[in-house]
Amino acid sequence: MRKKLPLLLLAIMPLANFAQSANSKSSVHPKKQSVKINAKPSLSYAPAAYCMPVDLECNDGDLITNVTVAGINNTTTCSPNGYGDYTATQGQIQEGQSYPISVTVGDGWFERVSAWIDFNNNETFETEEFLGEIGSGSNMQVSTLTGNIAIPSTVTPGSYRLRVMVAATGSDNPAISDACYDESYGEVEDYTLVVAPVAPTGCLTATNGQYPAATFTPNCNGAVGNITTVAWLNEYSKVNVIAGTTYTFSTSVNTYFITIGNEAGTAVLASGTGSVTYTPTANGVVRFYSHLSSNCDGTSSSHTRSVKCGTPPPPPVEPDYGCDQTYSGVPDTAHNMTKNLASATYMVANDFFVPKESETYKLQSVKFDIVSQAAAGASDITSYDVKILADSGSNTPGTTVITTMTGVTPTNLLTLPDTFASLPTYRITLDLGNFELPVNAANDTKYWIAITGTSASQISSYWIGYKYTEGWVTSSNYQSADSGATWTQPVSTTTPGLHFDGMMMIDAECATAAVSEAGAKEVSFYPNPVKDILTINSKKTIETVHVYNIAGQKMPVPSKLVNGKLDMSKMAPGTYIISTILEGGKNESFKVIKK
Template structure:
């Protein structure tokens, strides 16, 4: 019996490799990064790495045998050095020396330009595949689906040997799908396999597309006959991948299924929250191109776009170019709207950096006669708006980093939104300016010592020299002010200070204005009385 079996396997191998297969080619080769740099099948620990671009864009690796089973789906990963790849995998199931483009296609996947170095997919070995040795062809091509005997484009092909075994007794579920996707949860469902599932199912969820292996601990489990489960404790606006396997008995588990991918949606933010626009805005920010704060926004686009703050570079802030053409006096009303915030706990503040320059320049600019930028707040999810700050021709911001801070006293809605509204008006002024915002923060209005020290360092005394009146730029965090002469002799103490300070009684000379802060720190400002 063993002798007969050996002869049969030898005959199958001879049949598989005695054929003359076409040698594919790519007219543009694979030297530009369109190669199969590594090919892995994690579920069976197959890893063929660092192969680079083969001579002639074809690698014959049939000396390597990959063991697969009929009726099983095997996740795979291929890395490249350039994106937008189309991957196709065929197995010559009837060992006739050709790869049928449709009937013998067992894997297909694509990458995008943003997933530049990786393509993930799955090899689905047909349940009726003949056991024994076969040839497998793995092909990648830039932006176009390859064919088994490819001749054109950029890409590469690898050939391998596969030994197909009988279908296992415990099969993985199929047809995974994810529904009811929220900010923090989703619902997963699947189709049960034909094999008997005595115990239930295990699932594995990850933010990485890397497939689990047999020893990977499951994220959760459900008992048979359940064909789905909820996925709790997820993060908003996050990409997830999930796999399922059958637990046919305590000693018999299937391989992991192919993955289902999904992205959670935006959720209500409970501060603290910081957004630095390092990649522009995400889907939780909205834009609108019509309406005013009095009527509310309309539309879904606007003139706001990503740029470098104060025209330094091209990324990391949001910018509005404000101009009205005399030959085309179209008025725009552009909105940039934040995610929704839950401020019901109270005690928050909002802050952001802003500035204004000449258009596409770093020099100072001035808003036109009817140009307008406003910062507004809604406590009903964006239906009605209250303007809390306006910039126009009378108070054009400087071309340096300015910071706006607002204590959100009285703003306690769980449905709060903020918005930046800009309009160019109808008057064709000569000015053309760029308005910028950056580093948007909503946080608890409690200063740590280091923050309070930093805040104190921004306090200024003016005018300096002074005659009768001395102004302190911000006394909110000041407990008292101590005034001494140049020799350190105490002249005057002002408790719970307000500004301005009336110091006309002081003689001419140098005075030290010592700000004793509520957090115990101090700041000393040297002044001159004229």
């Protein structure tokens, strides 16, 4: 005869409500006419880990004797304090699948079995992680209760804790839904369920061997690189890869099956049809297989195996619409290399803008980079012709010539550190003599500056290329409307010639009108950007000038202009606010960039 305290004792026990936590207690589910009394005070703590039952009693037949699920088949006896830690025992599961579970219980009084899985691994069994009751309970006899547990399709690979609980609830009470409940006769056992990554399947057969024999190294510049255009099926190519870089492997036939394997050809790393993306975790070599289908078939059908990685070079730097304008990067339709429309000689042209805010705009100099094949280097190129052209309206130079400067000799020749095809490169500076361009007050005006060699021997072997961060390269696609087919000349190692870069740096002097809050133009200033001396003109007398940095701090400069000049030579590069107080107290402020 079991000795359990009468239910009458409950009447003399105080009832208390405590805040819910991982250790909070659910209401008591008494056994038939008897219940276990917890004489210890109930305290509520924030859990540092999974709640562990400390006051369950399983030595009266209210115990778990076997749990079988997902490869686990564990036979046990009553655990100390009603808790058994079997997390070292693991079962294998997959997301989106359902698994049968059976729990064998003792001959206790009206046993019901509950189960939980901590799917978010936060060490708390939450309401949505309750799997419900396993089976429909037992009545004072050893029973095996069965059911199914469903694994959500969103569960990621990893390890998850499974909790199984048996409790004597009584015939009219539901299964326990609180995973931390420990005020009853029963037992809790914890296990580990593991969601393993799905191993990729693929084809590592290659009856046609390796082709080509050399290992391919992608440029990783965002462009597709053809490993071979005469690939066969049931064949592989080797590719050098870099850790952390994403590679896209593809075939010219989008129905072919692709497998990416390790260098030895013993393990599948990724697979798919038509195109496969793979990111290696270590530097090394991979095999790129192509087959007719996932059946690893196919023989000699010719196709292309390609790989792509990295991002394209950044687009050209947009014009800054100021006096100093620098163009670098890959030329496009707005940074053209073209043919001199007037004289049919070769030239390189870049666009630049005259800001609509300007009162005057004067070209001071232009810098550009060249490669020289002449025996004496760039010093053999004695002069250049410079043309300023109107825009065509289609992002190309127009036929209208604003001005022509012939026979301009370099004012500076700088040898650059990089070379092209073992040939020296140079930066040339030409003085343009403060040529003033028309200003359109309504819109920014696009002009083109074109540089042309003046020697017939130089022009005869022109090759026009461009340079960006990875070095000097050629590209007929950026040279003329007909893709360079009629006039592009190859690099010659014997004939002297001039080779232009697609980068130009234009220095100009802008006189920009300052506009007051009321919109009236009383003050003009130039140049902007300024190197040393800023000239400020006004229709009214300028009484005082103050200069502030972008943070609003006043700069230590004289408050009076000297012959309309403000000395900014000792100021750090940056943006400054020039505040002028005019005769009559009117204030006009404007921004200036200090170089």
